[in-house]
Amino acid sequence: MELDLATLAELFGRSFSLWWAILPGIALGLVVGVLPGFSPQNTLIILLPVTLAMDTEAALAFMISLYCANHLSGGIPAILVNIPGSGGAAATCIDGYQMTKKGQAQQALVLSFVASVAGGLITSVAVLALLPFLAQLGLVLRSVEMVVIILFGLTLIAVLAAKDMLKGLIGGMFGLMLGAIGTDTVYSTPRATFGFLELYDGLPLVPVLIGLFAISEALVMLEERFTGTPPAQSRAAQWKDTVEGLWMCVKYWWQITWTAFLGLVVGVIPGAGAYIASFVAYQQSRLFSKTPELYGTGHPPGVIAPESANNGVTSGTLVPTMAIGVPGGSTAAVMMIVLQYQGITVGPRLFQESPAIAYGVFVMMTVAYIFMIPMVMPLARYASRVVTVPVHYIVPLILALTVVGAFADREYVFDMVLALVFGVIGYIAVKSNYHVTSILIGVLLGPIFERYLLRSLRIGQGDIMVLFSSPIANVLWALLVISVVLPIWRERRLARTAA
Amino acid sequence: MTFGTTTLTRRSIGAAALGAGLAAMRPAAAQSGFPSRNFRVVIPTGQGGGADRLARSFDDGWTKHLNGRQFEYEFFPGAAGQVGYELFVSRRDADAHHLLFGNMGPEMIMYALQRPRFRFPEDLTYFCRIDVDDSCVFVRANSPFRRIEDVVAEAKRRPLNVATSRIPHPASIGILALGEHQNARFNLVPYGGGNPTLVAVLNGEADIGVLPIALAVQQGERMRTLGVFNRENILAAKTDNAPPINAVFGSNIPDLYSSRAWAIHTRAIDRYPDRFRVLEETSARVFDDPAFRDAYDKQGLPIETIRYGNRATCTEYALGMIDLANRYRAQLSAQR
Numbered sequence: 001m002e003l004d005l006a007t008l009a010e011l012f013g014r015s016f017s018l019w020w021a022i023l024p025g026i027a028l029g030l031v032v033g034v035l036p037g038f039s040p041q042n043t044l045i046i047l048l049p050v051t052l053a054m055d056t057e058a059a060l061a062f063m064i065s066l067y068c069a070n071h072l073s074g075g076i077p078a079i080l081v082n083i084p085g086s087g088g089a090a091a092t093c094i095d096g097y098q099m100t101k102k103g104q105a106q107q108a109l110v111l112s113f114v115a116s117v118a119g120g121l122i123t124s125v126a127v128l129a130l131l132p133f134l135a136q137l138g139l140v141l142r143s144v145e146m147v148v149i150i151l152f153g154l155t156l157i158a159v160l161a162a163k164d165m166l167k168g169l170i171g172g173m174f175g176l177m178l179g180a181i182g183t184d185t186v187y188s189t190p191r192a193t194f195g196f197l198e199l200y201d202g203l204p205l206v207p208v209l210i211g212l213f214a215i216s217e218a219l220v221m222l223e224e225r226f227t228g229t230p231p232a233q234s235r236a237a238q239w240k241d242t243v244e245g246l247w248m249c250v251k252y253w254w255q256i257t258w259t260a261f262l263g264l265v266v267g268v269i270p271g272a273g274a275y276i277a278s279f280v281a282y283q284q285s286r287l288f289s290k291t292p293e294l295y296g297t298g299h300p301p302g303v304i305a306p307e308s309a310n311n312g313v314t315s316g317t318l319v320p321t322m323a324i325g326v327p328g329g330s331t332a333a334v335m336m337i338v339l340q341y342q343g344i345t346v347g348p349r350l351f352q353e354s355p356a357i358a359y360g361v362f363v364m365m366t367v368a369y370i371f372m373i374p375m376v377m378p379l380a381r382y383a384s385r386v387v388t389v390p391v392h393y394i395v396p397l398i399l400a401l402t403v404v405g406a407f408a409d410r411e412y413v414f415d416m417v418l419a420l421v422f423g424v425i426g427y428i429a430v431k432s433n434y435h436v437t438s439i440l441i442g443v444l445l446g447p448i449f450e451r452y453l454l455r456s457l458r459i460g461q462g463d464i465m466v467l468f469s470s471p472i473a474n475v476l477w478a479l480l481v482i483s484v485v486l487p488i489w490r491e492r493r494l495a496r497t498a499a
Numbered sequence: 500m501t502f503g504t505t506t507l508t509r510r511s512i513g514a515a516a517l518g519a520g521l522a523a524m525r526p527a528a529a530q531s532g533f534p535s536r537n538f539r540v541v542i543p544t545g546q547g548g549g550a551d552r553l554a555r556s557f558d559d560g561w562t563k564h565l566n567g568r569q570f571e572y573e574f575f576p577g578a579a580g581q582v583g584y585e586l587f588v589s590r591r592d593a594d595a596h597h598l599l600f601g602n603m604g605p606e607m608i609m610y611a612l613q614r615p616r617f618r619f620p621e622d623l624t625y626f627c628r629i630d631v632d633d634s635c636v637f638v639r640a641n642s643p644f645r646r647i648e649d650v651v652a653e654a655k656r657r658p659l660n661v662a663t664s665r666i667p668h669p670a671s672i673g674i675l676a677l678g679e680h681q682n683a684r685f686n687l688v689p690y691g692g693g694n695p696t697l698v699a700v701l702n703g704e705a706d707i708g709v710l711p712i713a714l715a716v717q718q719g720e721r722m723r724t725l726g727v728f729n730r731e732n733i734l735a736a737k738t739d740n741a742p743p744i745n746a747v748f749g750s751n752i753p754d755l756y757s758s759r760a761w762a763i764h765t766r767a768i769d770r771y772p773d774r775f776r777v778l779e780e781t782s783a784r785v786f787d788d789p790a791f792r793d794a795y796d797k798q799g800l801p802i803e804t805i806r807y808g809n810r811a812t813c814t815e816y817a818l819g820m821i822d823l824a825n826r827y828r829a830q831l832s833a834q835r
Binding site: 342455 | 545546547548551552555556572573575576577578579581582585586609613658660665666667686687688689690691694695697698699701702703704705717718719721794797798799831832833
């Protein structure tokens with residue numbers, strides 16, 4: 001799997017020459033990412049006849065650009081209207097939307113774009129340099145380690161609950177209970193589905209996301225309009241805000257770097273999603289911050305951490321796909337179909353037989369992120385104007401787009417109803433000061449946590465000590481304990497100093 | 500020769516004969532006007548999975564015989580296929596333009612164990628089997644287990660962790676039956692799909708794996724197949740002559756394999772027998788098309804596993820799987 005500089009230079013040259021496939025891929029990815037319910041894998045499936053007709057490298061360039069841009073733009077609605085475009089952008093809502101409320105929408109968007117592009121660039125270059133090592137990493141992290149990694153994300157519930165622990169924990173527990181809906185992962189026995197076929201595969205993410213965030217937010221906006229409550233601060237975007245956002249990114253370069261690597265590591269693990277990476281990154285970012293109390297109030301690192309990690313996942317997901325022939329996620333699985341249809345079998349032999357394809361994938365990803373810089377920066381200025389659109393226009397638009405989005409993912413009318421039900425749940429939660437993100441974390445991470453926990457327990461043949469049987473897992477357990485105890489200790493020390 | 504006002508000449512008779520001859524040569528589809536639109540296919544597993552890839556490699560050849568009509572796929576994974584099947588039977592029109600492409604083995608086991616809201620074969624009929632993919636036992640290349648006998652010997656000392664795609668799966672039945680015959684203990688760990696199962700064996704989380712053999716063979720030198728649950732190993736040359744497990748242990752485990760097949764509403768067969776005949780005839784013809792074998796090979800699948808099966812073969816196999824699942828219900832289901 002060695003790669004010399006001459007080959008690398010040639011690969012970069014070839015990738016830049018594919019600009020005609022990369023630019024439409026980015027444009028489409030940006031649009032699809034903004035719309036909740038439209039995933040990159042669905043889009044690629046729809047466009048399969050097009051990609052199969054293209055030559056292999058052009059098809060790959062198109063698919064990769066679409067995939068990366070999709071991860072980037074999911075943060076746009078999360079920041080502007082508190083609606084994550086995908087599960088991976090859910091953590092961005094926590095501080096991103098608060099920045100918008102403070103009149104810093106454009107800075108938040110710039111933070112999100114720069115963190116995403118930088119995270120994607122750093123990790124795709126890192127993959128080129130460390131591919132043999134990373135390919136092994138995916139094999140080292142097993143179910144037991146995954147249990148602990150997901151627990152890092154779940155502890156975020158407690159972090160969000162800091163202001164009102166009881167309500168926060170109730171919200172998180174409610175989310176975990178909702179996450180248990182669906183068939184069990186061992187025997188495929190349906191649980192709590194109330195006889196609805198549509199719930200057998202668990203609560204669908206998109207309607208839940210749309211309901212909890214988008215519809216509830218639209219209802220709050222409507223209520224504020226009719227009760228005369230002043231709306232969130234909004235002002236016309238200025239170029240200096242873009243510059244200010246860029247400066248913030250320079251200031252937080254280290255944050256971008258390490259959260260991108262965290263995303264890369266999570267992405268390398270087959271089956272682990274972007275939302276695990278973004279929630280864990282947010283939680284870790286807060287943990288190591290000198291000002292953890294600012295998180296949740298519109299703090300820039302709260303936007304940087306999830307966005308950078310979310311895009312670090314993109315290159316990570318393709319590592320197992322290319323290196324061991326096992327897709328790291330559903331988008332990677334669709335890419336595999338196209339490659340195999342073109343007669344290319346992914347796996348270790350690909351690096352000997354077609355290095356231009358094997359390494360080319362990561363070079364294309366790097367090039368796609370480079371192309372994204374000039375494409376998305378002006379977007380920050382214009383996209384941020386959404387917040388100045390009057391409520392009586394924006395609310396119907398949100399409702400129409402999101403309800404269609406709820407339907408689009410699985411094409412069930414049931415999902416539209418579900419989105420409305422979760423909209424009401426979200427509205428009640430917001431009005432009674434329950435954190436909807438706590439509920440969402442439970443819904444998102446609960447089923448994956450259960451899957452890995454049950455798998456680990458089966459591997460341990462019922463012995464719970466299996467959870468402490470691996471050195472890597474034990475190190476992670478120790479870090480988890482530190483991450484839970486440290487904030488409590490820090491808070492007590494501050495209280496004592498203040499006293 | 501005249502009939503009323505119409506005069507039949509030798510030339511006109513010749514032209515009519517030529518026309519009739521050409522009509523006979525047209526695809527059956529063109530003659531019946533079916534299909535009149537594209538097909539919509541339910542796949543009860545995820546996008547990019549084995550069924551998705553196989554269906555696509557088949558439909559290129561099939562579409563040529565169906566007036567060029569395309570196949571549009573919908574994916575409804577969940578509950579071991581139950582979601583896709585129930586949705587197909589209850590919410591898709593029985594008009595022969597709606598089809599299902601599934602993996603008969605595991606999905607008929609699901610049918611037996613989970614008692615879904617449809618009846619087989621009353622509501623659904625498989626009519627074109629694509630492949631016979633034997634269940635096998637495999638290990639990673641550097642595993643201490645060199646032969647299937649080593650696996651059984653170790654499983655008599657301690658329970659071995661066995662990675663499997665799903666517990667309700669022919670390969671899982673095979674390893675449980677082997678354990679029962681040899682008094683060996685196998686602990687099934689479901690990974691929810693072929694790819695994660697392969698990873699679990701590769702990273703050593705599970706001691707051994709059981710899957711359809713094509714997936715193990717696709718991994719090349721990184722995996723070693725130790726035995727197959729069938730009376731002969733059709734991929735002997737690609738698996739270092741891995742033996743049939745029955746031949747090694749003198750057991751009588753039934754042939755266990757996965758078989759992907761096209762299915763249709765049984766009501767559609769009753770209502771539109773001519774349409775069904777077109778589908779049956781044209782699908783069988785795809786197997787003679789070298790382009791299909793080429794597409795299959797491109798997917799990295801061993802072409803030896805391609806094996807056409809008609810409606811009767813499919814039904815016999817599916818009913819056999821239901822019987823087998825009922826025999827192993829206690830081990831395969833949470834309902835004791």
